[in-house]
Amino acid sequence: MFTRKLLQAGLLFGAIFTTGYLLADDHEGGGSRSLAPVTQPKWQAECASCHMLYHPGLLPERSWRKLMGGLDKHFGENASLDKLTQQEILQFLVANSADHNGSRRSEKIASSIPAQATPLRITETAYFQHKHDEISASVWKRPKIGSQSNCIACHSGAEKGNFSEDYVRIPR
Amino acid sequence: MTKTFWLILLILSANAQAASPAEALQGYTAQAKQENPAYKAPSASKGDVFFHATHQLGNGTSVSCATCHTANPRQPGKTRANKEILPMAPSANTQRFTDAAKTEKWFRRNCQDVLERTCTAQEKSDFIAYLLSVK
Numbered sequence: 001m002f003t004r005k006l007l008q009a010g011l012l013f014g015a016i017f018t019t020g021y022l023l024a025d026d027h028e029g030g031g032s033r034s035l036a037p038v039t040q041p042k043w044q045a046e047c048a049s050c051h052m053l054y055h056p057g058l059l060p061e062r063s064w065r066k067l068m069g070g071l072d073k074h075f076g077e078n079a080s081l082d083k084l085t086q087q088e089i090l091q092f093l094v095a096n097s098a099d100h101n102g103s104r105r106s107e108k109i110a111s112s113i114p115a116q117a118t119p120l121r122i123t124e125t126a127y128f129q130h131k132h133d134e135i136s137a138s139v140w141k142r143p144k145i146g147s148q149s150n151c152i153a154c155h156s157g158a159e160k161g162n163f164s165e166d167y168v169r170i171p172r
Numbered sequence: 173m174t175k176t177f178w179l180i181l182l183i184l185s186a187n188a189q190a191a192s193p194a195e196a197l198q199g200y201t202a203q204a205k206q207e208n209p210a211y212k213a214p215s216a217s218k219g220d221v222f223f224h225a226t227h228q229l230g231n232g233t234s235v236s237c238a239t240c241h242t243a244n245p246r247q248p249g250k251t252r253a254n255k256e257i258l259p260m261a262p263s264a265n266t267q268r269f270t271d272a273a274k275t276e277k278w279f280r281r282n283c284q285d286v287l288e289r290t291c292t293a294q295e296k297s298d299f300i301a302y303l304l305s306v307k
Contacts, residue, residue, distance in 0.1 A: 049251075049255075050251045050252070050253050050255060051251065051253035051254075051255050052255070076252075077252070077281070077285055078280075078281040078282075078284045078285050079281065080280070080281060081277075145254075146253070146254035147253070147254065149253060150253065150254050153254075
């Protein structure tokens, strides 16, 4: 019981620390091309059991708010969380979202989305479509890929926010 | 009335600390007996049927627990988004049913997705009994 409390305190401290670190990083390293790797224990534990972990810098704040507000009907599946965990993850996603993290890549994603649109998918954005317009439909359906949403099949560094051309490899 | 309340609380708190599949099974069995005094003991064969039974959803698709977890619980399964799910049988994956909050969370989600309702404690207890029986 005591060790559990200690562990919880540790997790909380870790979360506060990483958030603080990221915010500080924003001021100093703003404008960098790639998405900075981010960590948050609840996000990592809850948002990667059904698919890869999508970097918060891939969608704007309004998208994350809408997505996190509808977890009980998440793309046809129930991904609901308890209120506290849901709030904690939402805060983290918002703080590092495409309109708040300061990287060039995020700025481009955010500006490719019309102001009145709130996409729930990264794959819906004009930025994504444009970057992948040379990949044919049959490639997306390969067994090792499955769909456009499975970034990590081709971008091995996707969960860390690394989409650099040097790390792209399309599996056969 | 208050007696039942404390009993349920006791079961829930015992449940919340379950750290092994056997303890998880015990917790759900106790809860099942509370819900239905005629329930005697968990049944692995009923759990087997429950695990493989397909259900027709409102939108026309058929789904079962085995859709994602595969028909053989010693094998890894796959989510709809193409991510691997580690085996469900504790004999093939020692992490299974060692975190009561996690177990409850997935029962809540997956029962809603497959059965379009919550699962009873009896179904949960039979389900775990079946998975424990798979060697």
